[in-house]
Amino acid sequence: MVLPPELIAHAARLGAVRLRDLMAADRDRADALLISHAGIEFDCSKQRLDGASITALVAHLEDAGFGARREALLTGAIVNESEHRPALHMAYRHGATLEGADVTHLVDRTQAETRAFAQQVRTGQFKPAGKAVARIINIGIGGSDLGPRLVADALADHAEAGPDLRFVASLDPSELARTVAGADPETLLFVIASKSFSTQETLMTAQAARDWMAGQVGLEQAGRHFAAASAARDKAITFGINPDHIFDFPDWVGGRYSVWSAVGLSLEIGLGPDVFAALRDGAQSMDKHFATAPLARNLPVMKALVDFWNRAVLGYPSRCVAAYSARLGLLPGYLQQLEMESLGKSVTADGLPSGMPGGALVWGGCGTEVQHSFFQWLHQGSDATPVDFIGIGRHFASSDPRERVLAANMAAQGAALLDGVQLPPGNDPAGAAQKSMPGGRVSSILLLDDLTPATLGALLALHEHKVFVESVLYGINPFDQWGVELGKVLTKGILDGELSGYDASTRAMLARTGFVPE
Numbered sequence: 001m002v003l004p005p006e007l008i009a010h011a012a013r014l015g016a017v018r019l020r021d022l023m024a025a026d027r028d029r030a031d032a033l034l035i036s037h038a039g040i041e042f043d044c045s046k047q048r049l050d051g052a053s054i055t056a057l058v059a060h061l062e063d064a065g066f067g068a069r070r071e072a073l074l075t076g077a078i079v080n081e082s083e084h085r086p087a088l089h090m091a092y093r094h095g096a097t098l099e100g101a102d103v104t105h106l107v108d109r110t111q112a113e114t115r116a117f118a119q120q121v122r123t124g125q126f127k128p129a130g131k132a133v134a135r136i137i138n139i140g141i142g143g144s145d146l147g148p149r150l151v152a153d154a155l156a157d158h159a160e161a162g163p164d165l166r167f168v169a170s171l172d173p174s175e176l177a178r179t180v181a182g183a184d185p186e187t188l189l190f191v192i193a194s195k196s197f198s199t200q201e202t203l204m205t206a207q208a209a210r211d212w213m214a215g216q217v218g219l220e221q222a223g224r225h226f227a228a229a230s231a232a233r234d235k236a237i238t239f240g241i242n243p244d245h246i247f248d249f250p251d252w253v254g255g256r257y258s259v260w261s262a263v264g265l266s267l268e269i270g271l272g273p274d275v276f277a278a279l280r281d282g283a284q285s286m287d288k289h290f291a292t293a294p295l296a297r298n299l300p301v302m303k304a305l306v307d308f309w310n311r312a313v314l315g316y317p318s319r320c321v322a323a324y325s326a327r328l329g330l331l332p333g334y335l336q337q338l339e340m341e342s343l344g345k346s347v348t349a350d351g352l353p354s355g356m357p358g359g360a361l362v363w364g365g366c367g368t369e370v371q372h373s374f375f376q377w378l379h380q381g382s383d384a385t386p387v388d389f390i391g392i393g394r395h396f397a398s399s400d401p402r403e404r405v406l407a408a409n410m411a412a413q414g415a416a417l418l419d420g421v422q423l424p425p426g427n428d429p430a431g432a433a434q435k436s437m438p439g440g441r442v443s444s445i446l447l448l449d450d451l452t453p454a455t456l457g458a459l460l461a462l463h464e465h466k467v468f469v470e471s472v473l474y475g476i477n478p479f480d481q482w483g484v485e486l487g488k489v490l491t492k493g494i495l496d497g498e499l500s501g502y503d504a505s506t507r508a509m510l511a512r513t514g515f516v517p518e
């Protein structure tokens with residue numbers, strides 16, 4: 001892929017204009033660059049973009065074959081070429097037009113099964129050791145952790161009364177110890193979430209959990225405290241999970257898109273099936289919008305075009321996500337996997353260099369806390385970086401002053417990045433220079449009417465689709481992740497003590513630390 005000369009020309013034209021002047025030149029800009037759907041408003045009026053450049057971006061997307069590619073995605077064609085699979089996670093929210101009844105049947109069956117099991121656990125009908133479950137511990141990593149963990153935290157205030165929900169992803173033994181601390185072992189349910197059921201960290205932690213349970217309730221009883229969500233039912237059975245408590249899903253649900261599938265089991269139990277269903281409904285609404293809205297008024301498409309513009313045309317290497325809601329504190333981490341595992345590539349499906357940079361580095365944190373840490377760098381550092389502000393619209397008119405102040409801070413940060421300040425030198429030129437801020441720094445706002453299961457679902461689906469659109473612009477497959485494999489292979493070599501092929505630095509470190517192979 002190459003950038004069309006029109007986009008480069010627009011970048012040069014817009015780069016020569018002060019951002020404030022660009023805004024002042026068009027009185028309708030704030031409305032024109034605002035797109036809303038499913039309780040989410042996307043405001044990109046503080047971006048270095050105008051109508052002509054957006055028209056050129058849309059044309060470029062069409063030229064890149066977006067129409068056919070989106071059709072392929074939504075109808076279950078093979079869009080994950082290197083793994084020969086469709087990517088039909090939308091089926092779990094009934095947001096894709098599926099070919100054949102099989103897929104719908106499969107989705108409906110699993111959803112009925114997980115809902116029924118969740119109800120049994122929540123009502124105390126399911127008693128692994130004669131007592132109702134009081135705590136669920138999700139053991140998983142990557143997509144089997146980040147999505148469920150984010151949703152659990154984001155919707156904690158919406159949870160219907162039910163068991164407590166915890167997560168373990170780390171191999172560090174202290175994590176598992178922490179999640180079981182204070183619990184009555186007889187009231188625990190471990191949900192092993194692993195698409196492949198072969199991820200080393202997850203299996204080792206699951207084994208440690210089972211050993212711990214065996215020590216508490218006896219070997220025979222321990223197995224009753226385990227359920228699984230996996231695309232590899234046979235492996236879960238081999239591990240020893242009761243087949244009745246294994247909830248499967250097909251391999252065409254990618255790990256980082258799997259929260260909607262049986263991987264959401266711990267959420268369905270912990271938050272309640274209706275909350276989980278509302279999350280899916282919100283995502284489905286975004287799916288429909290993505291499938292049908294005109295490109296220039298299509299929220300995921302426009303978000304993708306803005307992010308592509310900043311990354312590939314203007315050349316910003318990263319994007320900061322600042323969530324002005326404590327409940328969305330895990331969003332940057334979730335987006336890191338979704339975006340960087342999907343777009344961190346530079347080879348096309350045909351195996352050729354894409355000629356494009358691939359997706360941006362994503363990083364961020366929670367406002368206002370981050371204003372007291374890295375925002376200094378955003379305001380006065382030498383690397384201007386686009387920021388996504390994620391806020392809650394209700395806060396602006398809240399009766400709680402803390403929420404109003406939170407919202408006002410978010411608005412102020414976007415304005416400060418845009419405006420900057422130039423202090424007159426006066427009789428302290430050095431001080432004035434140090435206190436001045438360049439401004440002209442771009443940002444977007446994603447404003448949720450309120451944080452609800454439906455708006456959260458829509459927000460996650462928005463980002464999933466945005467990533468897909470970007471993948472078309474970068475000419476890459478967003479659904480595989482071969483880059484994570486080599487590390488797994490080399491870990492095995494180290495554990496096996498087969499070090500002859502390793503570099504001198506690694507071998508020296510292992511020797512120095514007295515590492516003992518298995």
Ligand SMILES: O=P(O)(O)OC[C@H]1O[C@H](O)[C@H](O)[C@@H](O)[C@@H]1O
Binds near residue numbers: 193197
């Ligand atoms: O769900 P699992 O099969 O255990 O996989 C967990 C994670 O590990 C892999 O290495 C991938 O990089 C992730 O995309 C995946 O989500």
